[in-house]
Amino acid sequence: MVKKFSGIISLTFVCTLLGVLSRLETVEGYACDPTTCQPPKCFCATTNPPGGLSVDKTPQFFLLTFDDSIQDRTINVVNQLLGKRVNPNGCPIKTTYYVSTQYTDFSMVADHTMTHPQDPFDDEIIGNKKALNAFAGIPNGKISGWRSPFLNWQPKTFDIIAEQGFQYDSSTTALSEDATWPYTMDNGLYNDCWKGFCDTVKHPGVFEIPMAALIDEKGLPHLMDPMLDGPPETVQKWLQDNFIRHGTQGKTPFGLYLHPVQLASDIPGRPDPKPSIQMIEDFLDWALKQPDTWFVTSQQLLEWMKNPVPADQLKDYPPFSCQAPKIGREICNGLDDDGNGTIDDGLKETCNFNTEVWSTCYGCPNAIPSLSNPVPDGGSRARVPTTCDTVWWDPIGNQCLCQSDSCAYTDLSKAPGLVGNSTNGSGKSGNGKSPDGKSNGANSITGWGIMTLIPVIYTFVQWIF
Numbered sequence: 001m002v003k004k005f006s007g008i009i010s011l012t013f014v015c016t017l018l019g020v021l022s023r024l025e026t027v028e029g030y031a032c033d034p035t036t037c038q039p040p041k042c043f044c045a046t047t048n049p050p051g052g053l054s055v056d057k058t059p060q061f062f063l064l065t066f067d068d069s070i071q072d073r074t075i076n077v078v079n080q081l082l083g084k085r086v087n088p089n090g091c092p093i094k095t096t097y098y099v100s101t102q103y104t105d106f107s108m109v110a111d112h113t114m115t116h117p118q119d120p121f122d123d124e125i126i127g128n129k130k131a132l133n134a135f136a137g138i139p140n141g142k143i144s145g146w147r148s149p150f151l152n153w154q155p156k157t158f159d160i161i162a163e164q165g166f167q168y169d170s171s172t173t174a175l176s177e178d179a180t181w182p183y184t185m186d187n188g189l190y191n192d193c194w195k196g197f198c199d200t201v202k203h204p205g206v207f208e209i210p211m212a213a214l215i216d217e218k219g220l221p222h223l224m225d226p227m228l229d230g231p232p233e234t235v236q237k238w239l240q241d242n243f244i245r246h247g248t249q250g251k252t253p254f255g256l257y258l259h260p261v262q263l264a265s266d267i268p269g270r271p272d273p274k275p276s277i278q279m280i281e282d283f284l285d286w287a288l289k290q291p292d293t294w295f296v297t298s299q300q301l302l303e304w305m306k307n308p309v310p311a312d313q314l315k316d317y318p319p320f321s322c323q324a325p326k327i328g329r330e331i332c333n334g335l336d337d338d339g340n341g342t343i344d345d346g347l348k349e350t351c352n353f354n355t356e357v358w359s360t361c362y363g364c365p366n367a368i369p370s371l372s373n374p375v376p377d378g379g380s381r382a383r384v385p386t387t388c389d390t391v392w393w394d395p396i397g398n399q400c401l402c403q404s405d406s407c408a409y410t411d412l413s414k415a416p417g418l419v420g421n422s423t424n425g426s427g428k429s430g431n432g433k434s435p436d437g438k439s440n441g442a443n444s445i446t447g448w449g450i451m452t453l454i455p456v457i458y459t460f461v462q463w464i465f
Contacts, residue, residue, distance in 0.1 A: 029199030032187040040306035041205060045183040045190035047250035051308035058251040059292045059311040060243075061301055063209070064095045064284075065170070065257050067147065067224070073267075074260035081280060085288060085295075089315040091322035093288075093295035098147040098170075099132070125160050127374035134375045135360045137333070137384045137393065140165075145298050147171050151211070151223075153192075158185065158201050168207035170298060175221055176245065179212035179252050182302060209298055212255050214242045224257045232279035239283045243290070253301060254287075256280075294320070327401055331394040332361035347396065349381075362395050 032044035039050060049058040066078055078095065085093045125146070132138050146161045148171040161169055172191035174180070183190060184207055189198040191210045213221035216238050222229050226238060239256070246254045263273040263280075287293050292311035296304070303319040314320055327337040332347040350357065351364035363379020370376075381395040388400035 029193055029196070030188050030190045032183075037184075037186055041184075042186045043181070043183045043207070043305065044187070045178075045180045047180055047252055049251055049308070050181060050305045053308055053310060055247075055251055057310040057312075058308075059294050059304075059314060060247055060251050060290065061253040061304075062287055062293060062295045063253050063255040063298060063301065064093070064295055065147075065255065065298070066095060066097045067257070067259050068099070068261065070097065070099050073264040077260040077263045077277070080277065081284065083281070085284060087288075087294050087320065088292075089317075089320060089322075091320065093284075094297045094300065095295070096145065096297045096299075098145075125157075126164060127369070127371055129164060130374040131369045134383055135362050135365070135369070137362050137390045137395065139384055139386065139389055141386070142389065144168065145170060145209075155197055155201050158203055158206070162203040162206050166206065168209055168298060168302060170209040170211060172208060172210045173223060174210040174212045176212075176215050176249070178210070179246070179249065180210060181250070181252055182207045182209040182305060184208070207302055209253075209301070211257055212242075212246070212252065214238045215245075217241075225259055225262050226256075227276040227279065228262060232275045235276075236279050236283050240286060243287055247290075256283075296320070325391050325402070327392075331401070332396060333391050333393065334361075335391060349379075 030045065034044050034046075036042075037044050043050070049055060064081075066074070068074070078097070082093060082095065087093055129140065129143050132143060133140050144167040146157075146166050146169050148157055148169075151171050151173060153169075153171045157171070158169060168182070172189060174191050178191055180190060184205055185201060185203040186205070187199075187202065189201045189208060191208065192198070211223060213223045214226050215221055216230075222238065226235050229235065230238075243254050246252050258280075261267070263277055264270075265273055288295075292314075294314060300319055304317070309317055325335070325337075327335075330336075330338045330340075330342075330345065330347065332344045334343060336343050344361065348359040348361055349364050350359050353368045356368055361381070362383050363381035365376035366378035367373065367376040382398035383395065384390060384393045385400070388402060392400055392402035394401060
């Protein structure tokens, strides 16, 4: 109904502009009692920093996220923006990638559906999770986040992601009035409540991470790909002004949400993306110079909320560390394991299906993954088990190279397609303590297809870089 150059503006934005929702407190259907909803299991929607921290002691978190398929052209954009930029502890900045299966190179990948439809349901969400696990090598337990294509969610969307054991959703939008810290859906949704059923969307313990819009000098919102909405110098001012505003409103997380393909340089008919890329890089450098700024994945943000520490203690905060696994020889895992400057050199398989070509460490299937068959038969390589994580798993040698408790994690995810109390096992898996610094996912595969993982792992279609 309403569309911008950068994507879809939710009707919440439209209603707000019309004055229907003038204040956060007017959102109907949401009520949360902080005396009964208490961390770390339950969080109310609020602009107050977690843990009773004062604003001056609270870090300013920066959520840099990317959406859609992962290919050479999109990864090149992501790598350029990440560059050699580092957080205050010297670790590389991270991002969350919400990945769709279609057109994705699986050797690079979180969960963002199979085909990126308007109304994603069971087969899209569950199928994407299965495909990411099988061909991107992301353990089900690390596919932890979700973002709906076109930000078009329905109550059933949340039912499915809750049944599948996702830790969070990041599909709702927010203006300055309702841009809060992440909250759990114990008491329903606080954002995008124009649909009238926010009080029915109740899933205890599942987080919502609202996407805060950029508000321009006229009071108009801009959400995804803001560089398409104005000249570089104008958009850069929006970014800086809104970053500063978040700092005055409870240090609520600041977000920059991009489709890398919009910045790719090899698409005919598109304007030269170099000015926009340079503008974004300049803004990222500016943000990193601001006090107590940390670029984090969605999952890292939630880990901090459950155990908040002051900004001056984050340099030694384990969830934000960046130790690398010591393997000693090159295995097909998306890392330079032997230190020779190459990644998975000669180890990936290229799968050519005429209409699609992609690479994977986990063996080519005999058909293209589809809604009816997300994990086709075929391939001679071993897929990652529930007892090992991607960075430690050798799919060619069929061996987990992590045997110690120092890299163990407990997989509490639910197996794709199962609901209720069914789980994906509770075996120990390497990298629960992130020895590689890259496993804090989202459908985000919090990485491969679901959001988190570059070049190694993702979640709810989310990748972690």
